[in-house]
Amino acid sequence: MKKRYFIWFLAGLLALNCSCSDWLDVNPRTEMKEEDMYQSEKGFKNVMNGIYIQVASQKLYGKNTSYYFPDLLAGYWYKTNNTTENYIMSYTYSNQYVENVVKTIWSSYYTAIAHINDLLENLDKTDVAFTYGNKELLYGEAYGLRAFLHLDVLRLFGPVPAEASDATEAIPYVTELTRDPSKLISVTYGDVKRMILEDLDRAEKYLAGDPFTLGSMFDLNNPGKSGVDYVPDDDWHYYRQTHFNIYAVDATRARFYQWIGDKALAATYAQKVIDVKNADGTSKFALTTNSSYTNSEEGALVMASEHVFAANCSDLQDIIRGVIVTSSSSSTPKLYLENGWIEDVYENANSDNRGKGGRYFQTNGSYAYYLKYYESGTIAATDMVPLIRVAEMYLILIENLELTDAQKYFEVFRQARGMDFTLSISDETARVNQVEKEYRKDFWGEGQMFYYYKRQNKTSWSVPQGMTVPVNGFVVPKPQGQTAFE
Template sequence: MKKKYISFLFAACLLGTMPSCSDWLDVTQNIEKDADKMFDNYSGFKGALTGCYSDLTKRDLYGTRMTMSTVDALASLWYLDMSVDYYDYIKENYYLRNHDYSQTMSQSIFESIYSNMYNAVLEVNRVIQAFQEGKGLVISDAKSRAVVEGEAYGLRAFLHLDILRLFGQVPVEASIQVKLPYAEVTSFEQSLTYYTFDEYVSKLKEDIERAKLLLKENDPVGQYTLLELNQVGTKDSDVTLDDDFMSYRQYRMNYWAVRALEARIYLYLGDKAKAHDVALEVINAKTASGKNVVELSSFQDYGQATHKVYSSPSECLFSLHFANLHDISVPLLYGKPEVEGETNAGVVSAQRNLVMSTTWKDDLFVGCDPNDVREDIWSDTKDSQNHEYPTISKYYVEEDSPGIIPLLRLSEMYLIAMEGATTLEEVNTLYSKYMVSKNVSRSDYFKSFDDLKIELPKEYRREFFAEGQMFYFYKRNKTQRLWSNESMLMDEGLYIIPNPDTDF
């Protein structure tokens, strides 16, 4: 992006890292020429698309704020008590938990998320524009060409949905209308068009349809399971691909990830029947040989004797591979990293970590079967004063070990299908299968749809804690009292994050 390049180069001038600032314009023009050449070959397309996924791992996006911190703080999930002298990066979540959007801290966070979301969209748009200009023909294989283009449209839809869910109006029976840009431009200098909610949603659906059309007959997930595509090139694999870039589909916007996103969109819009039907398609997805494309996996991941993985990687339809997750998750969630000479190193602290209270943690699993493996995700950690603060192990990885951040999981498809089901028989069949993956075997679950309505928010909290989904559940239902913050009455306006006054 031009503004990104200019900002970088201007900073370089100030730091004296360039021969002279009089060369600034020439260097800028050379960088722009290099960017134009990026799509002269397939490697350039690969690099550009990989860069789009890399953008999502930024801390202001899904690396932290859109998953484990900011959006879950808006859902009042973290234990935050202003009597504690918090570090600033924890204090900001206190204001968000109490929906105080007037604070400078809050406004700065929203502006950063908003800017980075649209920056990521503009990067995706560069890939889309290259295809629109016919440059995609440098990708000789038609299937690979279609997959790369389809992923770009799927990513654009993914980002725009979360912009809508965070900064847009409530999706049903809104008394407050909000216009937002559906960005199809490729630079900051191009003017943006702001759309009404319905117009924005129409654009969103168009991108989903384009992605589906491009991916359906071309994505290798039609031939192989996600696990098989993760193992290409290893001793455990007998799968060969003509294009190795088509492996590791779980970390990319594959066809079934797009369909899962489609189900999420319809549910958010209140069309539970369509959401149900699409979610069932994802649940029942098969390869050409009849294998399940992906299966529920919580028990498979949690139940390993060693190297337990609590982020449910096996059932992810779309996730981010994070090379340095330890560097982000440990200081934020598990205690200060051990630093020589510092006291209380490695000890959890309510001042500097996002934690739970023991009461909330117990309430999270009240009434649950004691065999439910999801309770294992919580550690009963204590601070230096022996106060107990449960911490979530979902993102714990050893130093220098890669981790994943889930963005779309099969568990969500089960809950979506249950919410849209029209018979209790179907609800209970789906829930039974869902709970077996949590190491719970029962058949007598819901006696009425009212029972289901009561249980669904509990399941979302247990399942997607620190994944940034609970606030959107509350928003689409216009929930007035939030779990763990019932003294505060939510209204429609508090569900609409202020639209920052920024040009990105």
């Protein structure tokens, strides 16, 4: 058999694993033979954890595909002339610096997907004996993550949903290991939709025994702590929201159906996620309230109690320094905003938990810096980047249910955020306006607002600043190296 080699870029401590002293047994920038990696259950786990580290790196959700590229396209950050960031905000995809960012995002997505496919191929043929249902968990996480990543590639590089048919060319959907770019050929929108659902169906089957069904988020995030009701058999079963888990399957389905415009199924799967309960009857995923911000166990500013799926980025504090927070007392980060935008976005509502002074924003003269991921002296950072939160599930219900039912969820959501929850969404215009406002408030720094605009095909907006999307601006061009084969 031909030997394959893989280069793993590791940031440091493997925070995704329960044991804080457990390192992936691959040194930074070393090549490791495939047959060495897949000789034990631990080796398979390490490969899966290595994939999560790739996903959480600054090339993807640790920076580029969360608070950076899509949030620039959504107009969240101040425009500074003659910068890469300004060219991104102007949708100048032909600029060489923007092209480099796009190429990095594209190649990082498909590199992670290639490693997933290699893991699945080796799971199929291994004779390693697995314990505690871990082979099934590995299968489920791999299939689910493959679907999740392809959906995000589709949302970024694929067509505007309102303008797409099943025959429209979309993106490559890669299900086997390949290093040949000529095999990364885009398939149709209909084929991508079908394969995403097939992978999610596979993930659901294999994740039926997910330990997350047995323990609460508190149980699984606090090994050895008093008050924990459920203790897994294997340390690898902790921190399930930083692994693609059984509930992430339905949350991804809800996002998928929302994307393609199937309101009924989007609401069905969003409802399933919201309704999940722990053994004691409490919600598995609880909306963050004002008291949560003083409780580091509830995830503070990143709203970890809401995380259905999140990326754990162990070097996040280093990544954001100089990007969204200052690197020194006299410096200005690349991404910042005008003070007045805070009042515009949060509608001058001092009661809004997300807009309260000093919580998410640090002012500096006429500008402000964003603190969602920053570890301050008063608020601990979790170094987690949300990928799907239960808040999105609420907004899917609010957007898609009949108005009377939507109003009930709107009131629950607004009350959790400290807002006037008696506000009515009595007609479609009010509903659309309020959903857009809540997306804008809730997902600053998470990359979701751009996808809202693209899904709605909304080509201009004025908050927090005036933005106009040019023709084809919603469809990020595939790198030139890719289009040469298509």
